[in-house]
Amino acid sequence: MEIDSVRVESSVWIGNKRYKALLSGWYFSWTEIDKRNRERKTISVPVSEVIGVKEGRVEIQTQKKVEDTDLDFTLFYVKRNGHGLSWSLGRTQFCCPSRGVRDQWTTQLRTALKTHSPSRPHRLLVFINPFGGKKRGKQIFHSLVAPLFELAGISSHVVVTERANQARDYILKKDLTGFNGVICVGGDGMFSELLHGVIGRTQQEAGVSEHDPTVMLQPCDLHIGVIPAGSTDCVCFATMGINDPVTSTLHIIIGDSQPLDVCSVHYQNTLVRYSVSMVGYGFYGDVLAESERHRWMGPLRYDYSGFMVYLCNRSYPGLVQYLPADSHISSPRDKTRCLSGCRVCSESKERLFPHFDSSSSLYSTNVSQCNSELEGEWVTIEGRFKCVSLTCMSSSCPRSPEGLSPSAHLADGTADLIMVRETNPLGFLTFLHRHTTKQDQFDLPFVEVHRVKAVRFSLPPGEAEEEEEEYEKQADREIQTSAERELEDPEKLFCGNIAGQSQQHLAGWKERGSETSRLKRQGFACVPCCTKPRSVSVWNCDGEILPHTEISCRVHGQLVRLFARGIETSTMQ
Numbered sequence: 001m002e003i004d005s006v007r008v009e010s011s012v013w014i015g016n017k018r019y020k021a022l023l024s025g026w027y028f029s030w031t032e033i034d035k036r037n038r039e040r041k042t043i044s045v046p047v048s049e050v051i052g053v054k055e056g057r058v059e060i061q062t063q064k065k066v067e068d069t070d071l072d073f074t075l076f077y078v079k080r081n082g083h084g085l086s087w088s089l090g091r092t093q094f095c096c097p098s099r100g101v102r103d104q105w106t107t108q109l110r111t112a113l114k115t116h117s118p119s120r121p122h123r124l125l126v127f128i129n130p131f132g133g134k135k136r137g138k139q140i141f142h143s144l145v146a147p148l149f150e151l152a153g154i155s156s157h158v159v160v161t162e163r164a165n166q167a168r169d170y171i172l173k174k175d176l177t178g179f180n181g182v183i184c185v186g187g188d189g190m191f192s193e194l195l196h197g198v199i200g201r202t203q204q205e206a207g208v209s210e211h212d213p214t215v216m217l218q219p220c221d222l223h224i225g226v227i228p229a230g231s232t233d234c235v236c237f238a239t240m241g242i243n244d245p246v247t248s249t250l251h252i253i254i255g256d257s258q259p260l261d262v263c264s265v266h267y268q269n270t271l272v273r274y275s276v277s278m279v280g281y282g283f284y285g286d287v288l289a290e291s292e293r294h295r296w297m298g299p300l301r302y303d304y305s306g307f308m309v310y311l312c313n314r315s316y317p318g319l320v321q322y323l324p325a326d327s328h329i330s331s332p333r334d335k336t337r338c339l340s341g342c343r344v345c346s347e348s349k350e351r352l353f354p355h356f357d358s359s360s361s362l363y364s365t366n367v368s369q370c371n372s373e374l375e376g377e378w379v380t381i382e383g384r385f386k387c388v389s390l391t392c393m394s395s396s397c398p399r400s401p402e403g404l405s406p407s408a409h410l411a412d413g414t415a416d417l418i419m420v421r422e423t424n425p426l427g428f429l430t431f432l433h434r435h436t437t438k439q440d441q442f443d444l445p446f447v448e449v450h451r452v453k454a455v456r457f458s459l460p461p462g463e464a465e466e467e468e469e470e471y472e473k474q475a476d477r478e479i480q481t482s483a484e485r486e487l488e489d490p491e492k493l494f495c496g497n498i499a500g501q502s503q504q505h506l507a508g509w510k511e512r513g514s515e516t517s518r519l520k521r522q523g524f525a526c527v528p529c530c531t532k533p534r535s536v537s538v539w540n541c542d543g544e545i546l547p548h549t550e551i552s553c554r555v556h557g558q559l560v561r562l563f564a565r566g567i568e569t570s571t572m573q
């Protein structure tokens with residue numbers, strides 16, 4: 001065996017074939033040597049993608065040694081399947097000329113792993129929602145994820161949730177010393193709990209008020225990992241390009257890091273929620289409100305509710321104001337895609353954090369810096385809309401592989417505002433259908449899209465007053481008793497589903513009795529396609545219904561980081 005400071009090399013055997021194994025720089029490779037000593041095919045694995053090195057011949061499933069010889073070692077690494085987005089565990093068993101050489105290899109490979117992968121997690125906090133999606137969260141974790149963590153030497157503390165918001169509260173309140181990341185096994189709702197916990201805790205520790213819409217929030221160090229086991233799983237799909245628990249687990253193990261923009265939603269000077277995928281009014285709000293009544297259908301509830309709400313053919317008046325992003329940098333119609341190593345996103349880092357000190361990893365929370373992000377001319381648009389949606393990223397998911405806004409970026413500090421004006425049912429169906437094909441859903445005369453830094457939504461003045469009167473009357477007449485019941489415990493009304501509500505915010509609900517009554521009537525008590533015209537919809541914020549109509553949203557560039565690397569272009573191994 002030859003070892004110098006940059007190279008380790010020796011002969012090894014795989015089965016009955018001889019190979020030259022080489023560890024050089026960032027790569028470990030093995031090249032077949034034929035009987036005439038000529039070099040044949042080489043397989044090369046980046047050290048950063050090695051999952052583990054074990055002495056002996058070890059099986060993948062059981063991790064047991066099938067044969068304990070002194071000459072063998074087994075290498076586990078990331079293997080790309082198909083087009084490269086789906087990852088599985090690769091395994092190769094090497095036989096060395098002597099025990100000394102075998103021990104040298106295991107030592108050298110483990111040292112290289114430590115040097116080249118310093119950001120790997122050692123200890124993780126895992127939250128499983130046993131009721132998400134098809135209710136397979138526990139099974140997915142124990143059969144697919146836990147064995148890989150064990151192989152990689154990662155220890156985990158597992159919490160199977162017993163109620164909504166448990167994961168969020170745990171992150172906000174418990175001692176997290178020693179954890180390098182938090183993982184959710186569930187859907188977008190579960191991710192959202194972790195998101196609120198991690199952002200909230202980071203701001204608490206930094207002494208930053210989350211309620212102030214103009215403040216620069218402190219970026220979060222604790223990484224979030226997502227094992228898809230929900231209904232839409234849009235966060236996972238949009239950051240990995242695939243919903244696959246094993247792929248997600250391998251990205252977590254190797255400590256990949258993908259920054260993500262987050263949108264904060266405020267009502268007056270109170271934080272309502274954070275969003276990473278979609279804040280949608282009109283169609284998407286109605287679909288969500290309707291779908292909550294059909295949770296028993298599992299993921300299909302969205303298709304069923306989508307169909308019912310589509311038949312209602314509603315449109316809503318609204319006043320939308322937005323702060324455009326710099327159109328020289330990128331545009332929602334530039335037909336590009338945000339891929340792994342995206343230039344637009346990496347160049348945004350300097351713009352978003354001009355005072356970032358890389359030596360100490362400190363971000364300056366300078367208020368003037370944040371205000372510069374909020375500078376510019378606001379644009380106002382009034383009209384009747386089928387839907388108004390804001391998305392910080394493409395929001396691609398299996399239902400819409402290109403997403404709500406195919407050219408949106410994961411970490412550029414902007415979101416895309418999509419406004420679909422009132423149109424005939426066929427026009428709206430064309431718009432919806434284009435989400436499922438490669439056709440441009442923005443190339444329709446009633447659709448507008450803008451890349452923005454902030455958005456405000458309000459009801460046109462006349463409408464707002466009329467609505468208010470109508471709701472007051474309705475609230476008094478029709479649902480007084482249920483309104484009283486819900487005021488006693490507003491959280492119960494939504495089945496504990498308003499994750500992220502602060503006490504202050506819940507108090508806000510109690511004050512606005514007529515608004516909660518209205519929501520109940522619209523979202524929960526209303527029969528789909530009811531004959532009464534309704535001119536106010538609800539907001540769908542990453543799968544949660546918001547208790548306010550007039551909201552303002554602001555994008556916080558690269559606020560959190562995921563164990564992911566964005567979508568890779570085809571790279572076959």
Ligand SMILES: CCCCCCCCCCCCC/C=C/[C@@H](O)[C@H](COP(=O)(O)O)NC(=O)CCCCCCCCCCCCCCC
Nearest residue numbers: 187188189230231232233234278306310400432435542543
């Ligand atoms: C005709 C086919 C139309 C397909 C339209 C697809 C649009 C898909 C947009 C997807 C945006 C996803 C944004 C992510 C939202 C999630 O955060 C959030 C929570 O997810 P979770 O339950 O996993 O926790 N999910 C949602 O709010 C679900 C929104 C889903 C909307 C689906 C609408 C389906 C529409 C079917 C319409 C059928 C019309 C047929 C007329 C003949």
Ligand SMILES: Nc1ncnc2c1ncn2[C@@H]1O[C@H](COP(=O)(O)OP(=O)(O)O)[C@@H](O)[C@H]1O
Nearest residue numbers: 132133161162163164186187188189190230231
């Ligand atoms: N043990 C639990 N019981 C009830 N609700 C829960 C529990 N754990 C999490 N939740 C809530 O369930 C909601 C949906 O969960 P999620 O995992 O996103 O599944 P889905 O994608 O099917 O909606 C989330 O808003 C989350 O807060």
Ligand SMILES: [Ca+2]
Nearest residue numbers: 261392409414
């Ligand atoms: Ca973005």
